[in-house]
Amino acid sequence: MPNIAVIGAGVVGAAIAYELSLMSGLTIDLFDAQEPAQGATGAALGILMAVISQKTKGRGWRLREQSLQRYRTLLPELETATGKTIPGDRQGLVKILLEADWSRWQQLQAVRRSQGYPLELWTRPEVEQKLSGWPLGYGPIAGAIYSPWDWQIQPQALTQRLIEAAQQRGVRCHFHQAAHPLPVADSINHCQNIQTNQAKFPTDYVVITAGLGSNLLINPNSDNNESLQLQPVIGQAFLLQLADADNPLKNSPWRSVLTTEDIHLVPLANGQFWLGATVEFPSDCANGEPNVQLRENLWHQAIAYYPFLERAEIINYWSGKRPRPVGESAPVIRPLDGYDNVLLATGHYRNGVLLAPGTAQEVKTWLKAKLA
Ligand SMILES: Cc1cc2nc3c(=O)[nH]c(=O)nc-3n(C[C@H](O)[C@H](O)[C@H](O)COP(=O)(O)OP(=O)(O)OC[C@H]3O[C@@H](n4cnc5c(N)ncnc54)[C@H](O)[C@@H]3O)c2cc1C
Numbered sequence: 001m002p003n004i005a006v007i008g009a010g011v012v013g014a015a016i017a018y019e020l021s022l023m024s025g026l027t028i029d030l031f032d033a034q035e036p037a038q039g040a041t042g043a044a045l046g047i048l049m050a051v052i053s054q055k056t057k058g059r060g061w062r063l064r065e066q067s068l069q070r071y072r073t074l075l076p077e078l079e080t081a082t083g084k085t086i087p088g089d090r091q092g093l094v095k096i097l098l099e100a101d102w103s104r105w106q107q108l109q110a111v112r113r114s115q116g117y118p119l120e121l122w123t124r125p126e127v128e129q130k131l132s133g134w135p136l137g138y139g140p141i142a143g144a145i146y147s148p149w150d151w152q153i154q155p156q157a158l159t160q161r162l163i164e165a166a167q168q169r170g171v172r173c174h175f176h177q178a179a180h181p182l183p184v185a186d187s188i189n190h191c192q193n194i195q196t197n198q199a200k201f202p203t204d205y206v207v208i209t210a211g212l213g214s215n216l217l218i219n220p221n222s223d224n225n226e227s228l229q230l231q232p233v234i235g236q237a238f239l240l241q242l243a244d245a246d247n248p249l250k251n252s253p254w255r256s257v258l259t260t261e262d263i264h265l266v267p268l269a270n271g272q273f274w275l276g277a278t279v280e281f282p283s284d285c286a287n288g289e290p291n292v293q294l295r296e297n298l299w300h301q302a303i304a305y306y307p308f309l310e311r312a313e314i315i316n317y318w319s320g321k322r323p324r325p326v327g328e329s330a331p332v333i334r335p336l337d338g339y340d341n342v343l344l345a346t347g348h349y350r351n352g353v354l355l356a357p358g359t360a361q362e363v364k365t366w367l368k369a370k371l372a
Pocket residue numbers: 007008009010011012013031032033034035036037038039040041042043044045046047048177178179180209210211212213214217234235236237276277278319320321322323345346347348349350351352353354355
């Protein structure tokens with residue numbers, strides 16, 4: 001029975017392990033150096049921007065569409081298998097438009113209509129009517145675009161459910177076991193074992209889904225890894241609490257995610273919201289630490305768009321590092337150069353939650369071809 005090692009149990013590795021567990025005749029081992037969903041996945045807001053993205057063709061759209069479609073079946077499948085719900089917002093996303101750039105959005109709307117995905121364009125009066133109850137003091141809003149297919153899913157809960165369902169289907173999980181850099185069998189570049197800090201596991205195929213840890217797994221001794229380069233791009237976000245009296249959503253029929261110019265507001269239960277996220281390149285971050293000024297800018301900009309947030313209490317804030325590929329497009333899904341049995345499925349940068357199911361489909365296709 002072929003043995004598959006999946007290294008990294010963030011949302012991408014978990015989705016792959018689960019999806020492969022649906023194939024018969026495989027033995028699957030899922031490894032993580034820590035508990036699952038502690039890397040970038042643990043910091044993510046879980047917003048799935050597919051239909052509303054400007055990617056309309058090629059690989060960028062294919063992965064998004066595969067994910068969109070799979071999420072429709074995956075979430076109920078996982079909820080049934082585990083008996084637990086996966087929190088999030090399945091009502092759709094509202095993107096507030098600050099400029100009346102209608103022709104760009106009308107073009108996208110036409111393309112999406114031909115692809116079978118509705119998008120609604122709202123003028124400012126329509127926004128005021130649809131989002132009645134929301135105080136619309138936030139600057140010169142020109143209108144909005146509503147995308148019912150673009151959901152939000154809580155990434156840690158999703159990852160946990162994927163892992164639970166995968167385990168039910170026989171996937172063996174090895175957490176708190178860091179995989180060592182890939183050993184190479186003499187001359188043929190065929191990875192035969194995964195060595196962790198605890199044991200050695202024989203393997204036939206390896207999928208590397210270790211996020212920013214992927215670099216180190218492939219070539220630990222090189223400062224300038226030629227096979228793959230990933231750069232950390234820090235994101236910071238807030239958890240906010242609004243008292244009932246200050247919460248415009250309390251009596252509003254709309255509880256969707258609101259997004260404006262990279263500022264995302266995610267309504268949670270009990271008057272809480274997530275607000276994020278900064279995009280901080282290494283040059284923005286002294287010693288690789290999150291930039292306090294950029295976090296404050298995010299907060300002030302959010303209040304400018306959504307003034308009711310001024311009355312919110314900041315319960316918490318956090319940061320995470322998005323794995324951004326250098327010199328190639330995100331995500332990186334390709335065989336590792338020089339190996340005949342190792343696939344990279346990493347570097348998902350800003351869209352790992354969105355693209356996890358589509359990535360899992362691609363991995364399945366690769367494996368089926370290998371096994372054929
Ligand atoms: C603030 C913020 C907001 C975001 N919001 C969104 C969003 O709204 N929508 C969206 O789609 N994306 C979002 N993202 C991006 C998303 O978080 C990432 O693209 C995604 O989590 C990448 O998932 P992953 O599984 O590849 O990596 P990770 O989640 O980083 O998982 C990699 C795992 O590999 C493990 N690992 C590393 N090295 C080893 C080793 N040697 N051995 C064993 N295990 C190892 C790590 O412990 C880790 O658990 C956001 C990111 C941030 C920081």
